[in-house]
Every structure is written in structure tokens, then in C-alpha cells.
Amino acid sequence: MKTIAFALAALAPAQAMAQQTGELVSFIACPVYRDTDSGRKSGCWLADDVTSGSRYDVSQSPYKPDWSFEVLVEGRISAEAPTACGGTVLGPVRTSRLTTPCTRHILPAEEFKGRKYVLPRRNNDPLGAPRPVATGPFTDRTFTTYFEFGRDFIIYQYDDWLLDQAANWIRQARPKKLVVTGFAATDPVEISGRTLAEPAALAEDRAEVIARSLRRLVPGIPVETAWQTGAKPVAEPEADGLPAQSQRRAEIRALF
Amino acid sequence: MTTSPMTPQPNPRPIRLARRLALAGTVALAGAAISVGARSPAPRPDPWWQAGEGRAFPEQIDYPNKEGSLRTLLAGAPLKTRGHPFFEPLGSNGRACVTCHQPADSMSLSAASAQRQWERTGGKDPLFAAIDGSNCPTLPQDRRESHSLLLDKGLFRIERPWPVKQFNGEPAMPDFTIEVVRDPTGCNSGQYGPAAGRISVYRRPRPVANMKYLLATGFPFDPKQGHALPLDPDDGKMQSGNLMSDNRAGNLRIQMEDAAAGHLQMAGKLTPAQISQIRDFELRIYSAQQADRFGQDVSALGAEGGPKKLRDSQPGALGSIGKPVWSEYAAWEKIAPEEASRLTPAQLAFRQSVARGARVFREKTFLIFDSAGITTQVGFGNPVRNSCVFCHNMSQMGNDVAPGQVDLGTTTLPFADPRSDLPLFRITCLKAPHPYYGRVIYTYDPGFALTSGKCADVGKITLQSLRGLSARAPYFSNGLARDLRGIVDYYERRYSIGYTEQEKQDLVNLMSVL
Numbered sequence: 001m002k003t004i005a006f007a008l009a010a011l012a013p014a015q016a017m018a019q020q021t022g023e024l025v026s027f028i029a030c031p032v033y034r035d036t037d038s039g040r041k042s043g044c045w046l047a048d049d050v051t052s053g054s055r056y057d058v059s060q061s062p063y064k065p066d067w068s069f070e071v072l073v074e075g076r077i078s079a080e081a082p083t084a085c086g087g088t089v090l091g092p093v094r095t096s097r098l099t100t101p102c103t104r105h106i107l108p109a110e111e112f113k114g115r116k117y118v119l120p121r122r123n124n125d126p127l128g129a130p131r132p133v134a135t136g137p138f139t140d141r142t143f144t145t146y147f148e149f150g151r152d153f154i155i156y157q158y159d160d161w162l163l164d165q166a167a168n169w170i171r172q173a174r175p176k177k178l179v180v181t182g183f184a185a186t187d188p189v190e191i192s193g194r195t196l197a198e199p200a201a202l203a204e205d206r207a208e209v210i211a212r213s214l215r216r217l218v219p220g221i222p223v224e225t226a227w228q229t230g231a232k233p234v235a236e237p238e239a240d241g242l243p244a245q246s247q248r249r250a251e252i253r254a255l256f
Numbered sequence: 257m258t259t260s261p262m263t264p265q266p267n268p269r270p271i272r273l274a275r276r277l278a279l280a281g282t283v284a285l286a287g288a289a290i291s292v293g294a295r296s297p298a299p300r301p302d303p304w305w306q307a308g309e310g311r312a313f314p315e316q317i318d319y320p321n322k323e324g325s326l327r328t329l330l331a332g333a334p335l336k337t338r339g340h341p342f343f344e345p346l347g348s349n350g351r352a353c354v355t356c357h358q359p360a361d362s363m364s365l366s367a368a369s370a371q372r373q374w375e376r377t378g379g380k381d382p383l384f385a386a387i388d389g390s391n392c393p394t395l396p397q398d399r400r401e402s403h404s405l406l407l408d409k410g411l412f413r414i415e416r417p418w419p420v421k422q423f424n425g426e427p428a429m430p431d432f433t434i435e436v437v438r439d440p441t442g443c444n445s446g447q448y449g450p451a452a453g454r455i456s457v458y459r460r461p462r463p464v465a466n467m468k469y470l471l472a473t474g475f476p477f478d479p480k481q482g483h484a485l486p487l488d489p490d491d492g493k494m495q496s497g498n499l500m501s502d503n504r505a506g507n508l509r510i511q512m513e514d515a516a517a518g519h520l521q522m523a524g525k526l527t528p529a530q531i532s533q534i535r536d537f538e539l540r541i542y543s544a545q546q547a548d549r550f551g552q553d554v555s556a557l558g559a560e561g562g563p564k565k566l567r568d569s570q571p572g573a574l575g576s577i578g579k580p581v582w583s584e585y586a587a588w589e590k591i592a593p594e595e596a597s598r599l600t601p602a603q604l605a606f607r608q609s610v611a612r613g614a615r616v617f618r619e620k621t622f623l624i625f626d627s628a629g630i631t632t633q634v635g636f637g638n639p640v641r642n643s644c645v646f647c648h649n650m651s652q653m654g655n656d657v658a659p660g661q662v663d664l665g666t667t668t669l670p671f672a673d674p675r676s677d678l679p680l681f682r683i684t685c686l687k688a689p690h691p692y693y694g695r696v697i698y699t700y701d702p703g704f705a706l707t708s709g710k711c712a713d714v715g716k717i718t719l720q721s722l723r724g725l726s727a728r729a730p731y732f733s734n735g736l737a738r739d740l741r742g743i744v745d746y747y748e749r750r751y752s753i754g755y756t757e758q759e760k761q762d763l764v765n766l767m768s769v770l
Binding site: 033035037039040041042043045062063064065066067068069099106119124126127128148151153154155156157158160163164167209212213214216217219 | 476483487572573631632640642688
């Protein structure tokens with residue numbers, strides 16, 4: 001077993017070399033969990049692109065797979081060596097859970113140690129901790145949050161942080177109103193021989209989900225909603241340079 | 257002021273009669289004391305708090321249990337309970353809040369206390385009121401078997417409306433249907449049950465102590481449900497979501513009104529003054545184990561067990577970024593030789609075991625899988641490797657800093673242990689199937705789904721405090737674990753953790769001193 005594992009690990013850099021660092025990949029796969037144990041949350045997530053035969057390390061997605069369902073993988077080839085988990089590292093990367101069932105597959109750690117958990121950058125401070133002081137003059141400003149493919153859920157240590165940043169500024173700037181626009185990537189795309197498109201109703205759902213939280217975070221400021229289908233990619237830093245991630249978004253416009 | 261308990265004496269049911277009998281009992285006891293002379297110990301107060309008895313609540317009170325003794329502190333001054341709405345019967349059945357939230361049971365109620373009251377009163381105590389202290393009001397109330405769930409498992413009948421009402425009282429259109437598969441109590445058919453709009457589930461009473469921790473909000477979001485915390489309709493502050501097992505009440509006022517109308521069968525409404533008095537009392541009560549099974553103080557030798565630490569600490573801190581959960585016992589990892597020499601080998605070994613248990617609790621990781629609220633949409637993935645402290649993460653208390661609605665499988669098949677004494681429901685999801693259970697789910701208690709109306713929430717039960725456990729067996733919302741070892745054994749079955757026998761005992765010993 002160890003021999004096979006080492007052989008796979010040795011192959012991985014060759015695959016990575018064949019692909020340019022930063023190259024965008026997307027595919028659908030059944031995820032594989034590698035039970036590395038370097039403490040809490042240290043397990044690895046792997047996904048095999050059946051088209052290329054490549055195994056990728058997708059562990060660094062802010063929303064991780066469920067071993068019972070397919071995932072849509074969207075990521076960029078990282079320069080990181082494949083030593084942690086045993087696959088070409090994708091980073092940044094996203095793994096959206098689809099509804100197609102998968103056979104569960106769990107690998108032992110073998111020679112891989114995984115990654116020790118570290119708090120991500122997008123991590124909210126406790127409520128009692130002081131938030132940054134916003135400086136005026138305050139003018140119209142837009143904040144953006146992002147979603148998993150096909151879902152409207154506010155993702156822990158991603159969206160909640162983005163929303164907290166927005167709410168902190170809004171609380172101090174006191175705009176006249178907020179307009180939340182939900183977007184859905186409704187234009188079909190071909191991935192792994194499958195046609196994927198988000199439902200149009202998801203755009204409204206995303207707007208309402210964000211609006212509901214804003215009404216709780218900044219009570220007293222009117223919140224309106226709008227929605228838009230056929231979302232196009234935008235260059236926003238918190239989408240981490242992943243065009244598909246930037247399509248699945250909600251924009252919060254603070255208007256004075 | 258400190259008081260200690262005594263051997264229980266019978267408490268008949270009618271309140272006025274109870275007071276007369278209590279007076280008579282006092283006279284009789286006094287007579288007995290005279291007859292046996294001065295060597296007899298002074299009479300000590302009954303551990304059972306009868307509704308309306310008018311006893312003063314001291315600033316500190318200790319009660320023994322089989323793991324040592326529990327201490328309850330009342331911050332501030334002693335309380336005159338005469339006329340206090342927590343202690344007076346407010347409804348038609350003679351109960352008060354204290355009836356089911358007993359100080360000796362860490363402000364909850366143990367099955368052992370229920371059994372003792374049954375024996376003492378022949379089942380006439382208001383505790384056994386037909387409304388929810390029996391398996392169903394339609395059963396003959398003078399028979400023990402009609403109260404078997406309370407007597408054997410410490411369970412009260414909780415009636416939930418169908419279709420569901422949300423935490424804010426607003427009706428919700430559920431995305432599932434519910435059918436009764438089995439109805440051993442008879443309280444989910446006929447005039448009861450989903451068809452009659454009245455679903456009966458059976459749950460343990462949650463402790464009314466250490467409340468500032470249960471009300472604390474550590475972060476502005478509920479990561480399990482994916483939204484900002486809801487706002488309290490009374491004061492506009494964010495709500496913790498940690499009060500009720502199904503999160504049906506977001507603040508103490510709503511909880512009190514729910515309990516008064518249901519458990520106390522109060523015809524009218526609580527007045528603002530009564531609500532204020534109850535809230536004030538509940539925010540002053542702290543309860544935790546103070547002595548271990550050897551009678552040794554759990555706040556000795558550098559440890560910080562007991563309720564004083566709870567009373568004096570700030571609530572809502574996440575253990576992973578602050579004071580680690582159960583680090584109160586870290587000093588027992590290395591007891592100095594001169595101090596160790598003053599302990600018996602068994603006492604020393606026990607303290608070392610408690611300290612190891614705290615580390616096992618925090619550091620022994622295992623794969624958590626198929627547990628909605630943990631492994632679903634939050635982003636952790638399914639499975640995720642972590643330890644007990646992943647969810648029991650609040651410093652000093654071990655409840656969840658975030659709203660704690662998670663599905664450990666304790667009420668839902670196939671993870672729940674087989675139960676012939678509880679009703680079994682069949683849930684059919686009308687939209688997306690549940691990610692782990694599929695479209696059709698069999699459950700003894702849908703839990704949070706009876707508040708949210710979502711099939712994705714079936715089986716979710718709010719995590720609770722781990723304090724005062726030794727005083728309030730059995731455990732889990734449906735009493736499936738009859739003792740502390742039963743808790744560990746359930747988790748071992750559920751997640752195949754691989755605890756060694758030593759680790760299991762260390763966890764049991766840890767929990768026994770919380």
C-alpha cells in the first residue's frame with residue numbers, strides 16, 4: 001500500500017508540471033476522504049478528474065465535500081507540493097456539493113500527514129471584540145458575498161466574515177438604504193460531459209437570505225432586494241480569482 | 257447561609273393540605289428529636305422543594321448525590337420564596353417552576369427524584385399532573401405505568417402544534433409530512449397526534465441554572481442555519497438559540513409563558529412583574545458539582561471546579577481561542593508530591609483521571625459524520641475530524657457558543673437505540689430529501705424540525721450545559737443514557753471513536769465532577 005501511495009505522490013508533481021501553476025480546472029467527481037490525523041479538521045479531501053486521470057487535493061475549499069455526493073470542483077493549480085494529502089494541490093479551490101449520490105470512499109492516511117488546522121483569514125472575531133473603525137466621508141459602496149453552486153447558504157468562515165465586514169461599515173456609515181441583488185449563474189456550462197446551470201429562482205433566494213441577515217445585523221436601515229440571472233464573472237478579490245465563484249454572488253449596495 | 261439535605265419525608269399533593277401536613281411533620285420531627293435526645297443530628301431541610309412551601313432560598317446550598325455533592329449558589333442575597341412566582345403554584349395543577357427544576361437536581365429533575373416522590377406521595381404529588389407528568393392524560397392517573405416515562409426516564413410529555421410554529425410564534429408551512437407509526441402512550445392518536453394538531457414528544461427538563469451562559473452570544477451568526485442570529489423581540493439584542501431543546505423559545509419570557517401555560521396549566525398570563533421576578537432568580541442561580549465521590553472539594557489543589565467559577569466568569573467565550581474547555585482541572589495533571597501524599601491512592605488516581613478526561617474531551621479526535629448541523633452546510637465537510645469540544649465549545653460550561661441545534665442521532669433511526677416506550681413517527685420530506693436519512697425518516701422526536709418546519713432539521717436537539725450532570729440522570733433529551741457511562745457508550749456506538757477503557761473511565765470521572 002505504501003509503495004502505491006509513494007508512486008502516486010511521485011506522479012503528482014509530473015501532473016502538476018504538465019499543468020501551469022494558476023491554470024483553471026473544473027470537473028465533477030465523487031470526493032475521496034483521506035483520514036490524515038494532524039489534529040482537528042486535518043483530514044484531506046481528494047477528487048479525481050476522470051477526463052484527465054488526475055487526482056487533485058481540494059482540501060482548501062471554504063466549503064468542503066460530503067462523501068456521499070458528487071462535487072463540482074473549481075480551482076487553480078497551486079505551486080504547493082502534493083505532499084500533504086497526495087494529489088495535485090488546487091488553491092484557491094471550491095467544492096460545491098451536488099445531489100448525485102456517490103459511493104463513500106475513505107483512504108487511510110498512508111504516508112500523508114494532512115495539514116494542521118489554522119484559523120482562516122476570513123474568521124469573525126467574537127462579538128465583544130472591537131471592530132475596525134470606519135472613516136468617512138461615506139459614499140455609496142458595494143459589498144459582495146458568494147455562494148456554493150446551486151445553494152443560497154451563508155458559508156461559515158467565508159460569507160459570515162464578508163457580511164460582518166459589511167455590517168460593521170454600514171453600522172457606522174448609516175446609509176439611507178441597502179439594496180441587495182442576488183445573482184445566479186443560469187447560463188448552461190459543460191463540465192465533465194454534464195450541462196450545469198443554476199435555477200433562476202436562486203437569484204431571488206440569495207438576495208432574500210442576505211437581506212434577512214442584514215435586517216438583523218443593522219436593524220433600522222431599510223433593505224430592498226433585487227435579483228438578476230445570467231450572472232457574468234466579476235473581478236472581486238474575495239472570489240479568489242475564480243470566475244465561476246464570482247458569478248454566484250449577492251451584492252449589497254449601500255446608498256446615501 | 258448554608259443548608260444541607262435530610263432524609264426525604266412524604267409530600268401530599270394538595271398545597272394547603274401539604275402545608276398543614278408539613279407543619280404537623282415538623283412537630284412530629286421535633287417530638288422525635290426530643291425523644292432520642294441530644295445525640296440526634298439536627299433536622300435538615302428536605303431536598304424536595306414543594307410548590308408554595310415558603311422555604312427561604314439560601315445563598316449557598318449543597319445536596320449529596322452518588323458522585324459526591326452538588327452546590328447551588330444564589331448570587332446576591334438569600335431569597336424569600338413565599339409569594340415568589342418561581343416557587344408558588346400558579347396554575348390549576350399545584351405545580352410551581354421549582355417542581356420540575358429542583359435545586360438538588362441541578363435545577364433539572366432526575367428520574368430518581370421522580371421515583372422518590374412517587375413512593376412518598378403514592379403518586380399524588382403535583383409533579384405527576386396528568387397534563388405532562390403522565391404518559392398521556394387519557395390514561396388512568398393512579399397507576400404507576402401511566403407515569404412510566406417520567407419515573408423510569410425522567411421524561412415529560414411536550415405537546416407541539418402541528419403544523420409547526422417557529423421560534424417567534426409565527427406559523428410555518430412544514431416541508432414534510434408526519435405520520436404516527438407507533439403510539440405506545442396513546443398520546444398521538446384520537447384527540448392527540450398530528451391529525452388533531454397536537455404532537456406529543458417526550459423530553460427531559462433542561463436545567464434552569466448557569467443561565468447567563470445559555471443566553472450568551474459569542475458571534476453574530478448561526479453557522480448551522482446560515483443566517484445572522486435572530487433579534488429578541490423584547491430588547492432587540494441577538495438571541496443565543498440555546499434555551500430549549502427544539503429552540504421553540506428564543507428568550508426567557510417566551511419560555512416562561514410556554515411553561516406556565518403548559519406545565520403549570522395557568523389559565524391567565526404571567527404578569528410583567530412575575531416574569532421579571534423569575535428572570536431575576538434564574539439569572540442568579542449557579543449550580544455545579546462541588547465535591548467528588550470521595551467527598552473531596554473539586555476546587556482544591558489548584559482546580560477550579562464548582563459553581564463559584566461559573567458565577568464569577570464571563571459567559572460566551574469560545575474555548576479554542578480562550579480558556580480551554582475543562583481546563584478548570586488542569587492543575588490535577590501534575591499534583592505536587594507533598595499534596596499527593598495527603599490523598600489516598602484512590603483519591604489521587606481519581607483526580608489524575610479527571611484531568612486526563614479533560615484532555616480526552618478536548619484532544620481525542622474522531623470522525624464525525626452524517627450529523628446534520630455539524631457536517632451539513634456549514635462548510636466543515638462530511639466527515640470532519642474533531643473531538644467532543646468541537647460542539648461542546650464554551651469555556652466553563654461545555655454548551656455550544658453558536659446556537660446548538662445538531663443531530664447526534666439520539667432520537668432518530670438508524671442511530672437511535674431501539675425504544676418501545678416512545679412514539680415513533682414517519683417523516684416524509686416533500687422537497688429535497690434529508691442529506692443523510694433520505695426522503696423517509698423514522699424518528700422518536702423530530703426535535704428542531706417541529707419549530708423550523710424543515711425536514712433537514714429532523715432529529716436536531718439543542719446541545720445543553722454539561723454542568724451538574726451527577727445530579728440529574730438520565731441523559732440526552734429522551735433519557736437514553738441512564739448514567740454517565742451510557743453517554744460515553746452512545747458516542748462510541750455512534751461514531752466508532754475507539755476510546756480505550758481507560759479513556760472511557762476518564763471521561764466518566766470528568767463528567768462526574770462537572
